[in-house]
Amino acid sequence: xxxxxxxxxxxxxxxxxxxxxxxxxxxxxxxxxxxxxxxxxxxxxxxxxxxxxxxxxxxxxxxxxxxxxxxxxxxxxxxxxxxxxxxxxxxxxxxxxxxxxxxxxxxxxxxxxxxxxxxxxxxxxxxxxxxxxxxxxxxxxxxxxxxxxxxxxxxxxxxxxxxxxxxxxxxxxxxxxxxxxxxxxxxxxxxxxxxxxxxxxxxxxxxxxxxxxxxxxxxxxxxxxxxxxxxxxxxxxxxxxxxxxxxxxxxxxxxxxxxxxxxxxxxxxxxxxxxxxxxxxxxxxxxxxxxxxxxxxxxxxxxxxxxxxxxxxxxxxxxxxxxxxxxxxxxxxxxxxxxxxxxxxxxxxxxxxxxxxxxxxxxxxxxxxxxxxxxxxxxxxxxxxxxxxxxxxxxxxxxxxxxxxxxxxxxxxxxxxxxxxxxxxxxxxxxxxxxxxxxxxxxxxxxxxxxxxxxxxxxxxxxxxxxxxxxxxxxxxxxxxxxxxxxxxxxxxxxxxxxxxxxxxxxxxxxxx
Amino acid sequence: xxxxxxxxxxxxxxxxxxxxxxxxxxxxxxxxxxxxxxxxxxxxxxxxxxxxxxxxxxxxxxxxxxxxxxxxxxxxxxxxxxxxxxxxxxxxxxxxxxxxxxxxxxxxxxxxxxxxxxxxxxxxxxxxxxxxxxxxxxxxxxxxxxxxxxxxxxxxxxxxxxxxxxxxxxxxxxxxxxxxxxxxxxxxxxxxxxxxxxxxxxxxxxxxxxxxxxxxxxxxxxxxxxxxxxxxxxxxxxxxxxxxxxxxxxxxxxxxxxxxxxxxxxxxxxxxxxxxxxxxxxxxxxxxxxxxxxxxxxxxxxxxxxxxxxxxxxxxxxxxxxxxxxxxxxxxxxxxxxxxxx
Numbered sequence: 100x101x102x103x104x105x106x107x108x109x110x111x112x113x114x115x116x117x118x119x120x121x122x123x124x125x126x127x128x129x130x131x132x133x134x135x136x137x138x139x140x141x142x143x144x145x146x147x148x149x150x151x152x153x154x155x156x157x158x159x160x161x162x163x164x165x166x167x168x169x170x171x172x173x174x175x176x177x178x179x180x181x182x183x184x185x186x187x188x189x190x191x192x193x194x195x196x197x198x199x200x201x202x203x204x205x206x207x208x209x210x211x212x213x214x215x216x217x218x219x220x221x222x223x224x225x226x227x228x229x230x231x232x233x234x235x236x237x238x239x240x241x242x243x244x245x246x247x248x249x250x251x252x253x254x255x256x257x258x259x260x261x262x263x264x265x266x267x268x269x270x271x272x273x274x275x276x277x278x279x280x281x282x283x284x285x286x287x288x289x290x291x292x293x294x295x296x297x298x299x300x301x302x303x304x305x306x307x308x309x310x311x312x313x314x315x316x317x318x319x320x321x322x323x324x325x326x327x328x329x330x331x332x333x334x335x336x337x338x339x340x341x342x343x344x345x346x347x348x349x350x351x352x353x354x355x356x357x358x359x360x361x362x363x364x365x366x367x368x369x370x371x372x373x374x375x376x377x378x379x380x381x382x383x384x385x386x387x388x389x390x391x392x393x394x395x396x397x398x399x400x401x402x403x404x405x406x407x408x409x410x411x412x413x414x415x416x417x418x419x420x421x422x423x424x425x426x427x428x429x430x431x432x433x434x435x436x437x438x439x440x441x442x443x444x445x446x447x448x449x450x451x452x453x454x455x456x457x458x459x460x461x462x463x464x465x466x467x468x469x470x471x472x473x474x475x476x477x478x479x480x481x482x483x484x485x486x487x488x489x490x491x492x493x494x495x496x497x498x499x500x501x502x503x504x505x506x507x508x509x510x511x512x513x514x515x516x517x518x519x520x521x522x523x524x525x526x527x528x529x530x531x532x533x534x535x536x537x538x539x540x541x542x543x544x545x546x547x548x549x550x551x552x553x554x555x556x557x558x559x560x561x562x563x564x565x566x567x568x569x570x571x572x573x574x575x576x577x578x579x580x581x582x583x584x585x586x587x588x589x590x591x592x593x594x595x596x597x598x599x600x601x602x603x604x605x606x607x608x609x610x611x612x
Numbered sequence: 613x614x615x616x617x618x619x620x621x622x623x624x625x626x627x628x629x630x631x632x633x634x635x636x637x638x639x640x641x642x643x644x645x646x647x648x649x650x651x652x653x654x655x656x657x658x659x660x661x662x663x664x665x666x667x668x669x670x671x672x673x674x675x676x677x678x679x680x681x682x683x684x685x686x687x688x689x690x691x692x693x694x695x696x697x698x699x700x701x702x703x704x705x706x707x708x709x710x711x712x713x714x715x716x717x718x719x720x721x722x723x724x725x726x727x728x729x730x731x732x733x734x735x736x737x738x739x740x741x742x743x744x745x746x747x748x749x750x751x752x753x754x755x756x757x758x759x760x761x762x763x764x765x766x767x768x769x770x771x772x773x774x775x776x777x778x779x780x781x782x783x784x785x786x787x788x789x790x791x792x793x794x795x796x797x798x799x800x801x802x803x804x805x806x807x808x809x810x811x812x813x814x815x816x817x818x819x820x821x822x823x824x825x826x827x828x829x830x831x832x833x834x835x836x837x838x839x840x841x842x843x844x845x846x847x848x849x850x851x852x853x854x855x856x857x858x859x860x861x862x863x864x865x866x867x868x869x870x871x872x873x874x875x876x877x878x879x880x881x882x883x884x885x886x887x888x889x890x891x892x893x894x895x896x897x898x899x900x901x902x903x904x905x906x907x908x909x910x911x912x913x914x915x916x917x918x919x920x921x922x923x924x925x926x927x928x929x930x931x932x933x934x935x936x937x938x939x940x941x942x943x944x945x946x947x948x949x950x951x952x953x954x
Contacts, residue, residue, distance in 0.1 A: 196889035
């Protein structure tokens, strides 16, 4: 039995196993009453997974949860809601096709006999939105609202029932403007006064220092540390979040990058966001021949969007691109591949691989036309080229005609890299190349990056893991909220500089004023 | 200025199906002198009520993002079963039972609901795409309809005074000069509109169609909602089985072949999105009228059956193209309004 009057909910040794990965490993967590409980960790640390257990969206593989001195089991969101637990999701979970008041009262409908009482819905919605200082007409379609306004509707949904005890907020501010964040914090303080407990997940460390009471840090699915926010500072958080022991070998460069020519130059790139604002706001960067350029930033900073512009997936962008000394007009994806750009995408399963094809075909997919004799495929030539890549990248394959999913994550990733390299690129774009692969495979991927850059390939790498990007990149640009907030090289590349720059573009927290 | 143009355009686009309907009526009344007569309009109404009732059920299914291809066969099967029950009764263990007409109506409606339930269960519990699941039941029901009589027609269905099962014909005659089917269409349409607009079930149907994952996270039992819409669709199809049999005083196993397409066309013309999440009952009613007026109008003008098909096809594609235009314009106007608000 677990009973502590200061704890609303206690998690005891929670495990969550997904096929292939252990997302949570023996995590215990106290949700403190009347406090803002902050969860911190890098991507994939298990923060959102833990919250999904508490909100009943998913069920733990092992471990127990206690509320009010008794064990609770949430088989779905309704069960958690019945205990007063509400969640604001990382991805908006609104109904775009329905009105604001319908969204707010969905599943909490007010009825008059058999029928809905829309008058009550509209009045209730008005009152809640007024409290949130966002007087959106309740009969507006949610799909017509700005993302920030939608976020407010999402919050309103949770406030509609007054039995709410715990509100989980998973990165609620990632799409809010500075003014909206201020309102949100004000509401959070009000809710605390009303006796609510809040769990707050955010990557914006400055925000956490401002609003948080107690911080818990997770890393790789494990509990690392917890402390009262007033007792700790930013460096302590960063250190615990990143960890001390994962050190990557820093590569030595033989190429003199100072004299190397610029292979790619982007000037004043802007990419409009649907619903106002910019995904990329006046970004100017350059890349030298043989350089490994790092792009660091938080989720939604515009990192992947930059690659999408270069690959011809965002024709609506503006700005100047100079490629090998000449202005370049960016065409469609096929044009960009031909011009010498190749992309290793972020989501290996959805964007990188065709699961129904074998290893060989996955590798040669982007360069099939190189192996044509007349109209027909020249299989021996194709297989020879694939064999070369398998040797070059040390891909561990028993038979290249096996299904792609028979490989480990790291070897799958190498196949995706091989696919990019087989198009004989001048510039290789790698979006989170080490995501979801084990530490050994990570090191091998970094060695590949280093080796090919030494051979003169210019590489841009996106990463949200500090240690990694610091180990492999010669120079790093930091993106924040679509703006380029820092260019770091040599001794300037420090964890502190990277973290500070990563929220400098947000205009929130202390750095704004 | 531009804004006003947009708003005018929007009003026109929103009412487009209704406008098209009026234009069609005017056109056909000039093209064929007998179009605007009581007889013709009664006939049009009779046909419209057939497509319309099917389309009501189809609207619910399509709003959830599904499709029900089985309705044509379900109406064929229920028609055959009803005809068989009246003509031959039900023989169990050597004894033949004859049901009264109200009992037959209830039994057939339950049969329609049962097939809908099966459709819904296959779609939700066995994870079969709606297109395939209902394609399957479409063939099964058509086969069953043929098996009932070995492909023969039950003709001159009137019932037997002595057995107390006369009266089905009432569903096929005119009440106060208006076909019975029209009354049933009206009642079902009102019930459908109330269900969709005024009850929480309607909200849940829209929510499941708009974003199934969110719906589940909100605590909506999405599977139950989906099963329900297929039951409604089967229920509507069973009504048409009964009405059609009553109108013809005969049941033919091929009845209703291809009618699911008319129902889908009426639904889509009425502005229901095939992607799910949006649609109205009023739209579907107007859509059913457009389909009915085009069909009967062209026949009266002597347009060949072959050309009729081509024209129907063009109309359906155009309707969806215009629908897309409206959505784009709507998004543009919302963006404009937002920028002005800043």
